[in-house]
Amino acid sequence: IKKEWNGYFMLFLLLELGMLGVFAAGNLVLFFIFFEVTLVPMFFLIGKWGYFEKEKAAYSYLLYNGIGSAILLLVILILFARTGTSNVATLQELLRDPQAASQMIAPISNDLRYGLFIALLVAFGVKLPIVPLHSWMLRVHVQAPPSIVMLHSGVLLKIGAFGLIRFGMGLFPEQFQRFATLIAILGVVNLLYGAFLAFVQEDFKMVLAYSSISHMGIVLIGLGALNEAGIQGAIFQVVSHGLISALLFLLVSIMYERVHTTMLDHLGGLAKAMPLVSGFLLAGAMASLGLPGMSGFISEFTAFLGLFKAKPAIAAVGTLGIIMTAVYLLRA
Numbered sequence: 439i440k441k442e443w444n445g446y447f448m449l450f451l452l453l454e455l456g457m458l459g460v461f462a463a464g465n466l467v468l469f470f471i472f473f474e475v476t477l478v479p480m481f482f483l484i485g486k487w488g489y490f491e492k493e494k495a496a497y498s499y500l501l502y503n504g505i506g507s508a509i510l511l512l513v514i515l516i517l518f519a520r521t522g523t524s525n526v527a528t529l530q531e532l533l534r535d536p537q538a539a540s541q542m543i544a545p546i547s548n549d550l551r552y553g554l555f556i557a558l559l560v561a562f563g564v565k566l567p568i569v570p571l572h573s574w575m576l577r578v579h580v581q582a583p584p585s586i587v588m589l590h591s592g593v594l595l596k597i598g599a600f601g602l603i604r605f606g607m608g609l610f611p612e613q614f615q616r617f618a619t620l621i622a623i624l625g626v627v628n629l630l631y632g633a634f635l636a637f638v639q640e641d642f643k644m645v646l647a648y649s650s651i652s653h654m655g656i657v658l659i660g661l662g663a664l665n666e667a668g669i670q671g672a673i674f675q676v677v678s679h680g681l682i683s684a685l686l687f688l689l690v691s692i693m694y695e696r697v698h699t700t701m702l703d704h705l706g707g708l709a710k711a712m713p714l715v716s717g718f719l720l721a722g723a724m725a726s727l728g729l730p731g732m733s734g735f736i737s738e739f740t741a742f743l744g745l746f747k748a749k750p751a752i753a754a755v756g757t758l759g760i761i762m763t764a765v766y767l768l769r770a
Contacts, residue, residue: 449479466514466524488581495581502574506564555613566598579647584691592684622662628655629759637766642700660741668744675737685722723767
């Protein structure tokens with residue numbers, strides 16, 4: 439970062455505050471406030487300190503995530519109006535227990551539950567991102583400054599997975615069960631779409647951006663399995679991908695600082711000039727493609743194990759994505 443350090447680090451600290459708050463909040467309103475706190479500094483950090491098309495990236499980030507937040511706010515308001523509480527633990531009791539439901543201000547019908555669940559799926563689907571809602575993320579990953587991309591791909595994308603597990607699965611378990619097959623299919627679509635498009639990219643940052651979309655598909659695959667192995671795999675994938683993708687984006691930004699390009703055509707023969715970076719890149723790529731012994735393998739294996747138990751046909755199609763992951767990472 440070459441200019442206006444004060445503003446940059448103030449916004450950076452605010453972004454970190456929002457991130458920590460999101461994962462610590464036990465109340466839906468607090469969760470929403472922290473969720474919004476991450477939105478504002480990200481917008482300015484991308485729009486002011488990013489690369490060539492930074493304004494476009496910042497506005498598409500704001501637009502997509504703003505719509506997602508509006509839908510989330512609507513769900514929180516309806517739940518609060520019907521139950522009189524926004525505490526997550528109390529809500530879980532009220533929504534799950536038929537006896538406790540009598541304490542609600544107004545009962546929540548089955549149709550409304552489905553509506554709220556679909557709204558949550560869309561709101562967190564923008565953040566995760568689930569495939570039709572993903573185009574903003576590609577711009578952010580290419581245009582944002584390196585440290586912001588590391589936090590964004592490492593932590594902020596995971597808020598979507600966290601929300602789906604904590605609120606989607608926690609508050610609406612029956613609805614989640616009904617939609618499990620759809621979620622697994624969306625996961626496979628994410629996995630294959632991200633992997634095939636990563637293979638044809640010429641820009642290393644775009645390869646990693648599509649790779650993130652592909653790896654978030656594994657989270658959805660694990661959640662769609664709806665058994666212990668699948669959900670553990672999904673949670674493990676969230677943590678594991680956070681570390682791997684942050685490492686890879688760090689390495690790409692180091693390359694950019696040295697050679698001022700991230701185009702794959704121009705990066706040939708870097709192993710001679712930058713042996714350490716090349717070594718770390720190899721380790722990161724191996725973890726990302728799921729080499730046994732690396733964290734990426736454990737999460738992918740567990741998520742697929744869960745899905746093969748529950749929905750073997752969908753899982754069989756999904757395994758193509760793992761092969762493609764190896765192909766595009768080795769090519770890079």
